[in-house]
Amino acid sequence: MIRTTALFQLPRPGLNWFPVWRRNFLVWRKLAIPSILGNLADPLIYMLGLGYGLGNMLPEVSGVKYVSFLSAGTVVASTMNAATFEALYSSFSRMHVQKTWDAILNTPLSLDHVLAGELVWAASKSLLSGLAILVVIGALGLTQSPLALWAIPVIFLTGLTFAAMGLIVCSLAPSYDFFMYYFTLFITPMLLVSGIFFPADQLPAAVHAVASWLPLAHAVQLARPLLLGEVPSNIFGHVGALTLIALVAFYVASVLTRKRLLK
Amino acid sequence: MATINDKNSHALDVSGLRKSYDGNEVVAGISFTATPGTCFGLLGPNGAGKTTTLRCCLGLTAPDAGDIRLGGFDVPEAAEEARRRVGVVPQFDNLDPDFTVTENLVVYGRYFGLADTEIRSRVGDLLDFAGLKGKEKARIQTLSGGMKRRLTLARALVNNPDIVFLDEPTTGLDPQARHLIWDRLKQLTARGKTLILTTHFMDEAERLCDRLAILDHGRLITEGAPRDLIAAHIEPQVVEVFGDDVAAWARHHQGLGERLEVAGDTAFFYCRDSDPLLHALAGETGLRYMHRAATLEDVFIKLTGRELRD
Structure with missing residues (x-):
């Protein structure tokens, strides 16, 4: 009986997850420069290449130049990628390959602390990624409104949501190869239907209806108006959806990881 | 309290x-x-x-x-x-x-x-x-x-x-x-x-x-x-005998030890007094042997058996 209740109880990380976050931060600090450059280069190449190259052939998209339209999409997409990579590959390597989590579980910290530390860490790293893009967008003059600063909490929330979902995948993974399914079956299709590269209402109505439920769609519908200097419509709906997905995903990840490690 | x-x-x-x-x-x-x-x-x-x-x-x-x-x-x-x-x-x-x-x-x-x-x-x-x-x-x-x-x-x-x-x-x-x-x-x-x-x-x-x-x-x-376990479970002297055809020799001299175990080409004699056995071995040219005090390993093997565990 003990076992069943412990397995399904709500995570209670308190604030003791901070040493776990700090451990990951210390590792990252040693490799910070290449890590930031790596996170920045890829999305910027896409944004500038597509934005100016493809954009020059296009009329305005949703009332703005294509590169401006694409910039908000690039911010949330690279946030999603950074959080997902961290929660998949890096967390998996700490959990399964290096057994860092096992070492931590022998201290007064519990799995709840470990997972919360990993969640906030992945979100923090994705925040840096998103911020770096945001700074470049500002420097290029693609966004000029102070409202764009509100994109920062949106980036962090997006990071939390994708980190939590990533931790579910991590808890199920037998090896690194497993993550390919998540990318090809979920992340990549979502990237194409959530309004990152083109307005989602270009999609067939049925696809659009389904796509508007996806977390990336909520994120982009918050970030794009903010970067264009507008207040997003339905703020509470989008923030609420992202928060709810993050909470549910983190709970599911907690249960699955307990099943895997505390058996 | x-x-x-x-x-x-x-x-x-x-x-x-x-x-x-x-x-x-x-x-x-x-x-x-x-x-x-x-x-x-x-x-x-x-x-x-x-x-x-x-x-x-x-x-x-x-x-x-x-x-x-x-x-x-x-x-x-x-x-x-x-x-x-x-x-x-x-x-x-x-x-x-x-x-x-x-x-x-x-x-x-x-x-x-x-x-x-x-x-x-x-x-x-x-x-x-x-x-x-x-x-x-x-x-x-x-x-x-x-x-x-x-x-x-x-x-x-x-x-x-x-x-x-x-x-x-x-x-x-x-x-x-x-x-x-x-x-x-x-x-x-x-x-x-x-x-x-x-x-x-x-x-x-x-x-x-x-x-x-x-x-x-x-x-x-x-x-x-550890000492108590050895004393409680095992005879104090152990003689390990190795060599070709040791099994037949050991069975023939079984009475010289309290307990005998044969594993592969080694016979383990567990004895309270090992002198008669050592005496008998002295005349054998084809066999080698090792005489030692009983250890925890003998207790372990006796209690858990010799078969491999994977």
Whole structure:
């Protein structure tokens, strides 16, 4: 009986997850420069290449130049990628390959602390990624409104949501190869239907209806108006959806990881 | 009041512990206690339930039944509190490969809620103890296997624990490295720390453990001080005879020992008085033999059998 209740109880990380976050931060600090450059280069190449190259052939998209339209999409997409990579590959390597989590579980910290530390860490790293893009967008003059600063909490929330979902995948993974399914079956299709590269209402109505439920769609519908200097419509709906997905995903990840490690 | 004191006088108190996986009972009702300042050994073949027992004691696996008290706390209910006073040397090294030696200790100390200044003030002593002085800034990849093990031991002491769990601490080490670990573990019990040790090495258990329990198939089959177990279970003299056709020779001379076991090309004679057997062997030219005192390994083999466990 003990076992069943412990397995399904709500995570209670308190604030003791901070040493776990700090451990990951210390590792990252040693490799910070290449890590930031790596996170920045890829999305910027896409944004500038597509934005100016493809954009020059296009009329305005949703009332703005294509590169401006694409910039908000690039911010949330690279946030999603950074959080997902961290929660998949890096967390998996700490959990399964290096057994860092096992070492931590022998201290007064519990799995709840470990997972919360990993969640906030992945979100923090994705925040840096998103911020770096945001700074470049500002420097290029693609966004000029102070409202764009509100994109920062949106980036962090997006990071939390994708980190939590990533931790579910991590808890199920037998090896690194497993993550390919998540990318090809979920992340990549979502990237194409959530309004990152083109307005989602270009999609067939049925696809659009389904796509508007996806977390990336909520994120982009918050970030794009903010970067264009507008207040997003339905703020509470989008923030609420992202928060709810993050909470549910983190709970599911907690249960699955307990099943895997505390058996 | 008396009962509370009694309970607290044990570093680790396990009673009626049971744990099954998919209907397969891995730990089938075991009980033991470890007294503070002593080394308690858990011995058993692979799959005997040692690791599961340790995991239950640390609150990493919830038992199906039984009571565990560790350092005065109920486990798993108050496992996090209990682990504050515990250090663990796991079976496989899980040091942080991205960190230096000192960083490994500092980061680990933070998991116990210790302040950096406090941890750093201990690093010198810990590295001295582990024979790693001068390696403060070394990266983990540059350490030998023995050094990594010693660093893992130092890491387990970062919170100045009362109780240290060691899961096969010398597996894979060369004899020099193993002797150094043994010496350090003896120093720890001399300082009043309680050690809970699992091992495959009977000489290690015989040297280090004040008391030990032998587990097999999830059950505790015997418990006691190593010397007492040898005296209780085994004749004091052992003669191992090797050579071609030793089996036939041994069966013919079976009466010269209290007990005879043949395994491959070796015959084990367990005797109270080995003189008649040694006399008979003196005349044999085709056989070699070794005469020795009975050890814990003989007890272990007698109680758990000779067949391989995987």
